[in-house]
Amino acid sequence: MTAADPSAPSTSPRPVDGEGKISLTLHVNGREEHLRARPHHTLLEVLRNELHLTGAREGCGVGMCGACTVLLDGRPISGCLLPAALAEGHELTTIEGLEGPNGELHPIQEAYVEHTGFQCSYCTPGFILTTKALLEERPDVSRDEAKAYLAGNLCRCGSYVKILDSVMDARDRLRGG
Amino acid sequence: MAAAAAPMRVPGMLDANLRVRGRVPYAMDLNVVGMLHAKLLRSPYAHARIVSVDASRARALSGVRAVLTGADLAERDDIYPYYGPIFRDQAALAMDKVRFAGDPVAAVAADDADIAQAALELIDVEYEELPAVFDVDAALAAGAPIVHDEPPRLGQTFADIIVRAEADTNICNHFKLRKGDVERAFAEADHVFENEFTSPPVQHVPMETHNCVAWIDAGIINVTTATQMPFAVRASLAEIFRVSQAKVRITTPTLGGGYGAKTYTKVEPIAALLAQAAGRPVRIHLTREEEFVTITKHGVKIRMKTGVTNDARIVARQSTCWFNTGAYADIGPRLIKNGGYATGGPHDIPNVWVDSYAVYTNLPPAGAFRGYGVSQAAWAYETQMDMIAAQLGWDPLEFRMKNLLEDGQAVMTGEDMFDAHFKELLGSAAERIGWDSAEQPQRTGSKVRAKGLACIIKGTVTPSTSTAAAKLNEDGSLQILSSAVEMGQGAETALSVLAAEGLDLRLDQVSISRPDTDVTPYDQGTSSSRNTYSMGTAVRMAVGDIRTQLLELAAAELEASPDDLELVAGRVQPRGVPDKSIAYGDLVRGSRSGNLLANGVYASKGGLDPETGQGIGSVHWHQAAAAVEVEVDLDTGKIDLLKYHAGVYAGRIVNPVQAELQTEGNIAFGLGQALFEEMIFDGGQLQNGNLGDYMIASMEDMPKEISLGILEHIEANDIHGIGETSLPPAMPAIGNAVYRATGVRITDLPITPEKVLRGLRARAAQESAE
Numbered sequence: 001m002t003a004a005d006p007s008a009p010s011t012s013p014r015p016v017d018g019e020g021k022i023s024l025t026l027h028v029n030g031r032e033e034h035l036r037a038r039p040h041h042t043l044l045e046v047l048r049n050e051l052h053l054t055g056a057r058e059g060c061g062v063g064m065c066g067a068c069t070v071l072l073d074g075r076p077i078s079g080c081l082l083p084a085a086l087a088e089g090h091e092l093t094t095i096e097g098l099e100g101p102n103g104e105l106h107p108i109q110e111a112y113v114e115h116t117g118f119q120c121s122y123c124t125p126g127f128i129l130t131t132k133a134l135l136e137e138r139p140d141v142s143r144d145e146a147k148a149y150l151a152g153n154l155c156r157c158g159s160y161v162k163i164l165d166s167v168m169d170a171r172d173r174l175r176g177g
Numbered sequence: 178m179a180a181a182a183a184p185m186r187v188p189g190m191l192d193a194n195l196r197v198r199g200r201v202p203y204a205m206d207l208n209v210v211g212m213l214h215a216k217l218l219r220s221p222y223a224h225a226r227i228v229s230v231d232a233s234r235a236r237a238l239s240g241v242r243a244v245l246t247g248a249d250l251a252e253r254d255d256i257y258p259y260y261g262p263i264f265r266d267q268a269a270l271a272m273d274k275v276r277f278a279g280d281p282v283a284a285v286a287a288d289d290a291d292i293a294q295a296a297l298e299l300i301d302v303e304y305e306e307l308p309a310v311f312d313v314d315a316a317l318a319a320g321a322p323i324v325h326d327e328p329p330r331l332g333q334t335f336a337d338i339i340v341r342a343e344a345d346t347n348i349c350n351h352f353k354l355r356k357g358d359v360e361r362a363f364a365e366a367d368h369v370f371e372n373e374f375t376s377p378p379v380q381h382v383p384m385e386t387h388n389c390v391a392w393i394d395a396g397i398i399n400v401t402t403a404t405q406m407p408f409a410v411r412a413s414l415a416e417i418f419r420v421s422q423a424k425v426r427i428t429t430p431t432l433g434g435g436y437g438a439k440t441y442t443k444v445e446p447i448a449a450l451l452a453q454a455a456g457r458p459v460r461i462h463l464t465r466e467e468e469f470v471t472i473t474k475h476g477v478k479i480r481m482k483t484g485v486t487n488d489a490r491i492v493a494r495q496s497t498c499w500f501n502t503g504a505y506a507d508i509g510p511r512l513i514k515n516g517g518y519a520t521g522g523p524h525d526i527p528n529v530w531v532d533s534y535a536v537y538t539n540l541p542p543a544g545a546f547r548g549y550g551v552s553q554a555a556w557a558y559e560t561q562m563d564m565i566a567a568q569l570g571w572d573p574l575e576f577r578m579k580n581l582l583e584d585g586q587a588v589m590t591g592e593d594m595f596d597a598h599f600k601e602l603l604g605s606a607a608e609r610i611g612w613d614s615a616e617q618p619q620r621t622g623s624k625v626r627a628k629g630l631a632c633i634i635k636g637t638v639t640p641s642t643s644t645a646a647a648k649l650n651e652d653g654s655l656q657i658l659s660s661a662v663e664m665g666q667g668a669e670t671a672l673s674v675l676a677a678e679g680l681d682l683r684l685d686q687v688s689i690s691r692p693d694t695d696v697t698p699y700d701q702g703t704s705s706s707r708n709t710y711s712m713g714t715a716v717r718m719a720v721g722d723i724r725t726q727l728l729e730l731a732a733a734e735l736e737a738s739p740d741d742l743e744l745v746a747g748r749v750q751p752r753g754v755p756d757k758s759i760a761y762g763d764l765v766r767g768s769r770s771g772n773l774l775a776n777g778v779y780a781s782k783g784g785l786d787p788e789t790g791q792g793i794g795s796v797h798w799h800q801a802a803a804a805v806e807v808e809v810d811l812d813t814g815k816i817d818l819l820k821y822h823a824g825v826y827a828g829r830i831v832n833p834v835q836a837e838l839q840t841e842g843n844i845a846f847g848l849g850q851a852l853f854e855e856m857i858f859d860g861g862q863l864q865n866g867n868l869g870d871y872m873i874a875s876m877e878d879m880p881k882e883i884s885l886g887i888l889e890h891i892e893a894n895d896i897h898g899i900g901e902t903s904l905p906p907a908m909p910a911i912g913n914a915v916y917r918a919t920g921v922r923i924t925d926l927p928i929t930p931e932k933v934l935r936g937l938r939a940r941a942a943q944e945s946a947e
């Protein structure tokens with residue numbers, strides 16, 4: 001997180017309130033959300049602190065671990081790097097947006113359950129969303145290609161074998177279904 | 178104790194559905210009304226006297242609710258602001274001086290994290306820099322700067338550690354082991370080898386960094402914290418605030434990884450002190466950079482001398498270990514015991530002599546880390562085994578097989594080995610990898626392939642205590658109250674299985690609590706691969722008691738002897754007569770007790786003699802082997818892992834999927850430490866304290882082919898923890914394979930491409946000189 005003095009004047013052209021915050025409109029999981037945040041706040045901070053969507057998590061804060069992954073117009077991005085204001089006008093999907101209207105698991109989530117593609121599961125939302133982007137881009141992806149694609153997501157518990165098993169199973173479920 | 182029926186098997190984790198939804202709550206997801214956010218100001222110097230701290234400008238900043246400095250704590254006599262599991266050598270905020278770059282000197286709680294951060298920049302600290310020591314040699318040199326000038330304040334200590342802190346030196350503790358007569362054995366040995374091995378400090382990197390929320394409510398100090406040891410934190414806060422332990426309540430949700438980092442007290446004292454000062458709940462959540470300097474694995478130097486006979490028997494070993502424990506002792510004084518005796522290895526060696534030291538330096542504190550000193554020891558002895566074999570022309574496999582412990586032979590701490598499976602583990606690992614001692618390294622272009630082996634022994638913390646309570650409700654459901662911490666290892670699932678099978682219930686009829694020190698009974702902590710074994714035993718005892726109560730209640734009802742009754746699917750019945758069965762719930766209601774209650778207390782015995790290190794080192798011995806095939810690029814020094822086999826002894830496997838996950842996790846952990854993980858310091862300043870500069874294993878680093886041999890031996894009627902066991906063999910197995918491929922012997926971890934290339938060049942220069 002950047003260490004800005006909240007009382008310092010903002011360079012943002014938008015009107016800033018007494019707390020140094022600007023108004024934002026984000027499209028998250030199919031809903032329009034209005035909120036206030038400081039101009040330097042990242043998408044990750046806003047999702048967690050303002051919208052209470054806690055599935056995206058900070059692991060490094062510098063774009064290296066993938067724990068904060070969310071989908072921006074379907075593409076995986078690091079929520080810890082993107083200033084929230086730059087996410088305006090885009091369609092955002094978090095892990096909370098993946099399940100069906102009655103809480104049904106997405107086939108990718110089912111595959112991760114089936115293979116236990118996690119231990120502490122801190123990294124899991126990031127992996128699942130990256131898997132979703134991967135399978136949309138390459139529905140027939142091979143195990144080796146998946147490995148390379150997912151190398152930007154880190155799992156310190158080292159659940160990698162079963163994560164890859166989950167990804168391959170998810171591929172088959174989505175192709176078959 | 179448990180039902181004789183076939184052990185229940187479960188796949189995966191019981192709360193998997195929540196986990197894939199991202200909805201399993203961690204401590205950092207808790208929001209308490211009125212909660213403030215804390216930030217710490219940390220020392221830029223490795224060693225300096227604090228001349229003055231002026232926080233007046235920070236206190237005046239709008240939105241700041243509390244600011245604390247070391248001086249604020251020092252002047253109060255209603256608190257004792259020190260912590261540390263053995264020595265109370267760490268203050269909640271540094272007072273007289275700072276001892277490592279990153280030592281907290283002031284703390285701010287404010288309405289939000291931005292304001293707290295801004296306030297830090299308004300605190301002026303004047304330091305007077307002092308000479309510092311960073312490695313064990315410098316720390317032990319005559320006239321070295323002393324990290325702790327005062328003698329350490331000893332807390333109530335552990336039954337299994339002997340404290341020998343030496344005044345006016347940086348020696349924080351010394352462990353001794355004396356078995357047999359090494360001097361005579363060395364004199365009689367045909368060959369004596371003496372080598373030095375080093376392992377660097379590395380960081381645990383739990384994806385969830387340390388964090389907690391503290392608040393004080395009606396005189397009770399509440400902390401929800403990401404810890405592996407709720408009861409250790411409770412004891413520590415009670416001591417700090419000078420209140421009874423009953424006035425401190427620690428709750429712990431699931432953790433985002435621990436690996437030892439989250440043992441003992443860390444961020445809780447300063448959060449609670451700020452909460453008290455502000456009169457509001459306070460959250461502290463460390464950044465990744467702060468996590469890197471909160472706790473590390475011990476960097477170690479080991480000098481190892483081993484004597485062998487011409488017929489390949491090891492007759493003597495002497496090791497001296499210098500563990501760099503950093504600026505504060507944490508659990509270092511005890512870890513050096515386990516790391517020290519572990520240098521005896523899984524071999525039948527009649528004469529062993531160990532001196533193991535914890536040494537203070539001006540680096541971040543080192544503490545428990547997956548493997549608990551055993552990795553560093555195994556790196557030394559399993560590397561040296563191959564060096565000896567190479568020198569004497571022996572097959573590394575046969576040499577090991579000749580010396581691996583069997584039942585009835587004395588381990589290094591003197592007790593007899595039992596339930597030994599070393600030979601089986603190593604033998605099948607060698608077979609799985611296609612080990613052939615005559616095999617030459619295979620070269621294709623610039624790449625060369627070869628194989629390596631390793632086999633290790635590891636103790637579990639002994640003596641140790643776990644307790645649990647069981648409640649059988651009026652609807653026949655069973656609640657287990659346990660303080661086991663779920664950190665991804667599947668503790669809750671494993672305990673559910675053990676509880677359910679004890680009463681022949683379905684898993685959905687059993688619930689396991691999360692730790693809450695006001696409610697759940699005492700547990701020493703979730704560490705040392707002890708949970709499934711120790712807490713599992715306590716749970717089985719409590720459930721066994723409930724079982725006895727049910728049988729007695731049913732016996733009265735059915736006018737039968739308890740011996741003629743059986744428990745089947747939630748009902749008690751005369752053997753083979755389901756028509757006469759009574760549901761558990763009906764028995765509970767009939768008893769008019771509201772619920773059946775029972776406790777289980779498991780306390781293992783053991784301990785070592787202070788002068789000889791002989792006694793009971795471990796209630797049982799964990800065992801593992803690894804075999805690996807590597808490919809080294811001779812042009813670049815790059816090492817690829819082609820095949821990896823991990824063998825580990827499990828006793829009984831309670832949850833097969835979790836057992837595999839933990840073992841695969843150890844491969845990821847181990848290869849990182851073998852090949853690239855290292856905290857690099859320059860003048861005490863960490864150079865790679867974030868995930869941009871410090872690499873951990875990604876999916877692409879994993880071996881191309883992995884096989885697991887999780888050895889089960891139901892007849893032993895024992896459960897061996899496997900959370901750490903398969904980690905220590907990884908580093909020496911990989912190092913040994915690299916040597917066989919290249920002829921380059923690396924003795925200082927990690928085995929980087931640069932070191933391999935340097936070794937290759939040195940060899941080439943030597944050959945051309947000859």
Ligand code: FES
Pocket residue numbers: 057058059060061062063064065066067068069078079080081
């Ligand atoms: S927290 Fe964003 S990539 Fe690590």
Ligand code: FES
Pocket residue numbers: 118119120121122123124154155156157158159384433434665
């Ligand atoms: S499951 Fe723990 S970090 Fe991936």
